[in-house]
Amino acid sequence: MFGLFEQRRWPEFTPDDIRKRSRLLVIDDGDFPYQTLFKRDGYAIDKWSDIEDLSRLERGEFDIILLDIHGVGTKESQEQGFGILKHLRSSTPTQTIIAYSNADWSLKYQGFFDLADAKLDKRADYVDFKRVVDEQLRRRFSLEFYVDRIVRAVGAKVSDPEKLRKFAIKAILTGKTKALEKYVSTTLDAKDVLEIVLNIAQVAIGLASLTSV
Amino acid sequence: MSADRWRLAYPHVVRDERRQGTAIDWSETCERCPTRQCEVSQKEELQLCSYGFNFQRVSSDLVIAGILVKEFQPTTPARTKNFRKYPNWIIPLAHLQGSVNSVAEVISEEEHEIQTEKTQILDKYVRDEQYKKEFLDVLKPEIQKGLSFVHDYKQINSQIAQNINVIIETKYQGVDLEEKLKLCSHAEAAIYWSSKFLQEKLNVARFLIQPEWITRESEKGLFRVHGLVLKYVRIYQHMFDSKSIRVSVNGHSVGNVLGNSGAAGVIPHTLLDNALKYSPDRERVEVYVNDDAAGIEFSVSSYGPRIEDYEEEKIFQAFYRGGHAQKLQEEGAGYGLYVAQLVAKALRASITVDQNIKQMRENRYWTTFKVVLPYG
Numbered sequence A: 001m002f003g004l005f006e007q008r009r010w011p012e013f014t015p016d017d018i019r020k021r022s023r024l025l026v027i028d029d030g031d032f033p034y035q036t037l038f039k040r041d042g043y044a045i046d047k048w049s050d051i052e053d054l055s056r057l058e059r060g061e062f063d064i065i066l067l068d069i070h071g072v073g074t075k076e077s078q079e080q081g082f083g084i085l086k087h088l089r090s091s092t093p094t095q096t097i098i099a100y101s102n103a104d105w106s107l108k109y110q111g112f113f114d115l116a117d118a119k120l121d122k123r124a125d126y127v128d129f130k131r132v133v134d135e136q137l138r139r140r141f142s143l144e145f146y147v148d149r150i151v152r153a154v155g156a157k158v159s160d161p162e163k164l165r166k167f168a169i170k171a172i173l174t175g176k177t178k179a180l181e182k183y184v185s186t187t188l189d190a191k192d193v194l195e196i197v198l199n200i201a202q203v204a205i206g207l208a209s210l211t212s213v
Numbered sequence B: 001m002s003a004d005r006w007r008l009a010y011p012h013v014v015r016d017e018r019r020q021g022t023a024i025d026w027s028e029t030c031e032r033c034p035t036r037q038c039e040v041s042q043k044e045e046l047q048l049c050s051y052g053f054n055f056q057r058v059s060s061d062l063v064i065a066g067i068l069v070k071e072f073q074p075t076t077p078a079r080t081k082n083f084r085k086y087p088n089w090i091i092p093l094a095h096l097q098g099s100v101n102s103v104a105e106v107i108s109e110e111e112h113e114i115q116t117e118k119t120q121i122l123d124k125y126v127r128d129e130q131y132k133k134e135f136l137d138v139l140k141p142e143i144q145k146g147l148s149f150v151h152d153y154k155q156i157n158s159q160i161a162q163n164i165n166v167i168i169e170t171k172y173q174g175v176d177l178e179e180k181l182k183l184c185s186h187a188e189a190a191i192y193w194s195s196k197f198l199q200e201k202l203n204v205a206r207f208l209i210q211p212e213w214i215t216r217e218s219e220k221g222l223f224r225v226h227g228l229v230l231k232y233v234r235i236y237q238h239m240f241d242s243k244s245i246r247v248s249v250n251g252h253s254v255g256n257v258l259g260n261s262g263a264a265g266v267i268p269h270t271l272l273d274n275a276l277k278y279s280p281d282r283e284r285v286e287v288y289v290n291d292d293a294a295g296i297e298f299s300v301s302s303y304g305p306r307i308e309d310y311e312e313e314k315i316f317q318a319f320y321r322g323g324h325a326q327k328l329q330e331e332g333a334g335y336g337l338y339v340a341q342l343v344a345k346a347l348r349a350s351i352t353v354d355q356n357i358k359q360m361r362e363n364r365y366w367t368t369f370k371v372v373l374p375y376g
Helices: A015-021 A034-040 A054-058 A081-091 A107-115 A126-140 A143-157 A161-174 A178-187 A191-208 B077-085 B093-127 B135-146 B149-171 B177-183 B186-209 B211-215 B225-242 B266-278 B323-328 B336-346
Strands: A023-027 A044-048 A064-067 A096-101 A118-121 B012-014 B017-019 B046-048 B054-059 B062-069 B220-224 B246-250 B256-260 B284-291 B296-304 B352-361 B364-373
Touching: A015 A126, A034 A044, A034 A126, A034 B149, A054 A081, A064 A081, A064 A126, A081 A096, A081 A107, A096 A107, A096 A126, A118 A126, A126 A143, A126 B149, A143 A161, A143 A178, A143 A191, A161 A178, A161 A191, A178 A191, B054 B093, B062 B077, B062 B093, B149 B177, B149 B186, B186 B211, B186 B225, B186 B266, B186 B336, B211 B256, B211 B336, B220 B225, B225 B246, B225 B266, B225 B284, B225 B296, B256 B336, B266 B284, B266 B296, B266 B336, B266 B364, B296 B352
Parallel strands: A023 A044, A023 A064, A064 A096, A096 A118, B246 B284
Antiparallel strands: B012 B017, B012 B062, B046 B054, B054 B062, B220 B256, B284 B296, B296 B364, B352 B364
């Protein structure tokens, strides 16, 4: 398909492409009236009243999860939604999560909001929900998103983040991860981090191989 | 109050302690008295006990008793007997009144001194903002308990907000929400704006319960004051319309402020809320936002309750409500201006109030609340 040194370009996804390709999930033990509006506007959106299948979340089946903090994930974690968010952050580093709750006042829940990619007030207008979701989807379908996640996964352990960034871009666009793997493993001795980096790269390679719908 | 400062000629009781007079002692009858009616009665008038002695309460702490006032009427057999048995205990009414008056004067002076001292201590306490650390810390659990309904209200309000959004979005065509709102029925628009209004009301409680939010670094950013003010004017417009109050926005501002815009919203919210609450129907509210050399001036002027000179600072204290404001509107918690001032101070500013008592409508005076926010 590609030559030995051929480097693909990151596909140009139009807002329509993004909407058609993406899957949204709302996890909230209460009603979510905006589901009908998202469906009307062409989004594939599911709603769970609780964690119906954690493994599907771990596999990254959904592009964006709108996650409430209270009343969900009680079987999986004492910290409820916050516990689920923390778990997905480590198990599925490319997962985009929007924290969405009425418990946005209490400072003790701020960790939940800080750990999320974005936050939404439950009382916000639909146009605000749609704007935040569209922003997150646009980010998620960009090369920068995956490169950032790789840099974030390695963290301060790498002395030259710019070099790591270049290796990551090359790996994603060529579909070959050997050089990235070598650079990360020689820079730091942490197999778990390397595994996360390669997982992120693989998700991005899959997306890079797509052409427009 | 220093009771030892009083030198009384007649027997008296100071805070349950019986004292001899400098001229007259307690009589044997009074010494043996089992009922002590003189100490029980709270009436501040000359009276007669069942043992035939006169007494008069001078203050809550002092009673002159065990005397026989010559002119007192009516008389009783016990009193007639006492006149014979205790002739040295008989005094003219004028002497008693002289004593009562001089003691009352001392008490009044002392009470005034105490009140002045109390006010000075309280004013210093408030000036130093010590109450925030002590008073509000002590009250915080109570406030939280009292506002425990807030979470339920937020839940209910989010359902109202989302469902009215669904109705508006599905029923009306338009390029944006603004356009769809213009097509809404009066009832639909009222539900939508009431939900926004409630959201803002509840938001003020948030900063009262958790003032840490006001200065939280993660919430800080640059925001345009003019945009923020217009947002609140829009939220309140529906409510002003229902009272036929005209709202005008004047001035020119493009300046930004650095801070928590969510918290800063409490300032226009509170000032507009007060204008709505106190302004007579069919009157006007003037909003002014203008970039000045010192910063962005924002003010709200409307007819409001008289604010006495001594209340100009007090109205910004927690849970204080102006006397005239209470008469006009019995309901009110008295923390809106307090939180608004807290936010203004976090933005390195201060809200001031100015009232023109010559400009009056329906017992309300033209009042301007103003703040100058430094540029970010």
